[in-house]
Amino acid sequence: xxxAHLIERAGAGDLPGLFGLxxxxxxxxxxxxxxxxxxVLTSAVVFVAREGRQPVGYxxxxxxxxxxxxxxxxxxxxxxERRGIGRELLSYAEGxxxxxxxxxxxxxxxxSNVAARSFYRRRGFVPVGREEFELVLPQYV
Numbered sequence: 001x002x003x004a005h006l007i008e009r010a011g012a013g014d015l016p017g018l019f020g021l022x023x024x025x026x027x028x029x030x031x032x033x034x035x036x037x038x039x040v041l042t043s044a045v046v047f048v049a050r051e052g053r054q055p056v057g058y059x060x061x062x063x064x065x066x067x068x069x070x071x072x073x074x075x076x077x078x079x080x081e082r083r084g085i086g087r088e089l090l091s092y093a094e095g096x097x098x099x100x101x102x103x104x105x106x107x108x109x110x111x112s113n114v115a116a117r118s119f120y121r122r123r124g125f126v127p128v129g130r131e132e133f134e135l136v137l138p139q140y141v
Contacts, residue, residue, distance in 0.1 A: 005085055007092045010046040010058065017055050018048065025075045040072045047092050049076075049085050059089040061096065064106070068134075069097040071107035090123060098137050105135045 010018060015038075022037050044060035057076035064070050071093060076085045097105045108131050109116050117133070125133040 005049045005051055005056065005088055007047055007049050007088060010041075010048045014046075014048055014055065015041055018046065018058050021055060021058070021077055022073070022075060025078065037073070044072050045096070047089065047096070049089055057085045057089055059093050061093055063100075063102070067102060068104045068106050069093070069100065069102040071105065074107075086119070087123075094135065094137065098140070101139070102137060103139065104137055107133055109133055 018041055019034075019037060022041075023032075023034075026032055026037075040060050040062075044062045046058055046060045048055045049057040055077075057074075059074040060072040061069050062072050074086065074089060074093075076083075076089075094105055105125075106128075107120065107125070109120060111117075111131060120133045123135070125135045128134045
């Protein structure tokens with residue numbers, strides 16, 4: 001059983017650390033864009049997972065025109081993978097989305113990322129497009 005991590009809304013002071021974490025994980029991936037990552041980190045609702053004071057992952061969310069919550073970015077530091085941090089971040093995003101009254105939580109997963117697609121399916125997400133997955137959320141009045 002993995003330990004729970006502190007997950008909280010990121011503040012302005014977290015931006016350099018989260019950008020550095022993203023660069024470490026994705027900086028050499030084709031299509032990487034400093035501008036895109038910075039735009040998401042400064043405009044999305046971002047929740048950060050910490051071990052102690054150290055950020056070890058984050059999830060960035062935004063609303064779309066259909067009032068869905070969309071995962072813009074999610075990542076876990078390579079040396080912290082397989083510890084449940086991704087599950088915790090996704091659960092936090094689900095809870096946030098439900099509290100905001102969103103009908104669904106949506107994300108994009110590349111077709112080649114078989115492990116991630118399997119992970120999201122196990123979490124209840126269903127494919128709604130070639131690379132789009134969606135989780136229907138409970139609605140409370």
